[in-house]
Amino acid sequence: MHDDPILVWGAGAIGGTIGAFLRRAGHDVTFVDLVEDHVAAIAGGGLTIRGPVAEFTTGGPAFTPAALSGRFRRVILAVKAHHTADAARALAPHLTEDGYVVSAQNGLNELVLADILGASRVIGAFVNFGADWHGPGDILYANRGAVVLGELDGARTPRILALHALLRDFDAVTVIADDIFAYLWGKIGYGALLKASALTNETIADFIDAPALRPLHLALIGEVMAVATAAGVRPIGFNGYDPDAFGRGDAAAIDASIAAIAAFNRATAKPRSGIWRDLAVRRRPTDAGAQLAPVLAMARRHGIATPVLDRLVALIGAVERGEREIGMELAENLLGIATARQGAEA
Numbered sequence: 001m002h003d004d005p006i007l008v009w010g011a012g013a014i015g016g017t018i019g020a021f022l023r024r025a026g027h028d029v030t031f032v033d034l035v036e037d038h039v040a041a042i043a044g045g046g047l048t049i050r051g052p053v054a055e056f057t058t059g060g061p062a063f064t065p066a067a068l069s070g071r072f073r074r075v076i077l078a079v080k081a082h083h084t085a086d087a088a089r090a091l092a093p094h095l096t097e098d099g100y101v102v103s104a105q106n107g108l109n110e111l112v113l114a115d116i117l118g119a120s121r122v123i124g125a126f127v128n129f130g131a132d133w134h135g136p137g138d139i140l141y142a143n144r145g146a147v148v149l150g151e152l153d154g155a156r157t158p159r160i161l162a163l164h165a166l167l168r169d170f171d172a173v174t175v176i177a178d179d180i181f182a183y184l185w186g187k188i189g190y191g192a193l194l195k196a197s198a199l200t201n202e203t204i205a206d207f208i209d210a211p212a213l214r215p216l217h218l219a220l221i222g223e224v225m226a227v228a229t230a231a232g233v234r235p236i237g238f239n240g241y242d243p244d245a246f247g248r249g250d251a252a253a254i255d256a257s258i259a260a261i262a263a264f265n266r267a268t269a270k271p272r273s274g275i276w277r278d279l280a281v282r283r284r285p286t287d288a289g290a291q292l293a294p295v296l297a298m299a300r301r302h303g304i305a306t307p308v309l310d311r312l313v314a315l316i317g318a319v320e321r322g323e324r325e326i327g328m329e330l331a332e333n334l335l336g337i338a339t340a341r342q343g344a345e346a
């Protein structure tokens, strides 16, 4: 172990999986998490990765934020979007002036991190592998998926090359992007489908494959693409998702993309999204609103209507507050907004 230590902040499904692989590869990894019994399990050598991709147990120094001391040059942040600002403020004293935080998250958290830590101390990342935290030290690594890194300005710096080499010890096909925001916006479109699927108990694959829901899929992605275009971003696809197909309304290419996304999501041990798991299993607030907040704010700034995304956030909020129950009725409610919108535009 002679490289710079790595701090994983948020050692749940994503942070725990990446950190465990790096630890197994011989890197000096320290873990931070709010969940005390999970921290104790990791510190006691009981961090288990299980599932179809890999099975092993490791461990390493692990602390709650309050118990951590020292400063680090390399931090991997993997908390949910609604915890990003709190985590950034808590980790700031542990980040060296010349260090960086890489956001292994869904959403546009890089913008929040840049505000709090300064843009030069932030590296972007996009992750689409599947994992679930099942209990202290117990993480299901359900499927491999795209892992992409990038400096916010796309530069090929020595630190991005070094981070790339590091993360290839997690997934050998990790790539560096010239425009990481294009990938993050790609995940926002794809993620809108995942969020809508979380209103039901359907698997992601069945939800995406349902012909009756196609107007909803088109409306969700259409709204995201409209905001991305206004923001000057051309989203990039991954793991079957082809945003260009949706952007140009190419029916055959959309069919192929939908089929490929469904196939990708059938080959996983995590058939439902993290948001569904928070709503249905863990019964706690999700980060759906926080992931979409900057997108909806940009839509408002550009005068773009997003009725379907607005209703999606509202319905997830209603489930979080216990006012609505997950079920197909909620997807049909959302579908009604989508078809009304498409009718008005026809």
Ligand SMILES: NC(=O)C1=CN([C@@H]2O[C@H](COP(=O)(O)OP(=O)(O)OC[C@H]3O[C@@H](n4cnc5c(N)ncnc54)[C@H](OP(=O)(O)O)[C@@H]3O)[C@@H](O)[C@H]2O)C=CC1
Binding pocket: 009, 010, 011, 012, 013, 014, 015, 032, 033, 034, 035, 065, 078, 079, 080, 081, 083, 086, 087, 090, 104, 105, 106, 107, 127, 128, 129, 130, 131, 132, 133, 274, 287
């Ligand atoms: N899981 C997946 O398959 C995928 C997840 N993602 C994204 O990855 C990110 C991480 O998600 P995931 O790993 O699933 O989430 P998890 O809830 O499994 O892990 C996050 C961990 O961070 C802890 N935490 C929350 N706030 C803080 C804080 N301020 N300081 C330290 N620890 C904190 C959480 O504790 P507590 O539980 O108490 O909040 C939890 O243990 C999210 O942005 C998610 O959308 C992206 C692709 C796939």
Ligand SMILES: CC(C)(CO)C(=O)C(=O)O
Binding pocket: 106, 128, 129, 130, 131, 145, 194, 270, 272, 273, 274, 275
């Ligand atoms: C479903 C998954 C793993 C992406 O494939 C995801 O991003 C999530 O659970 O939020």
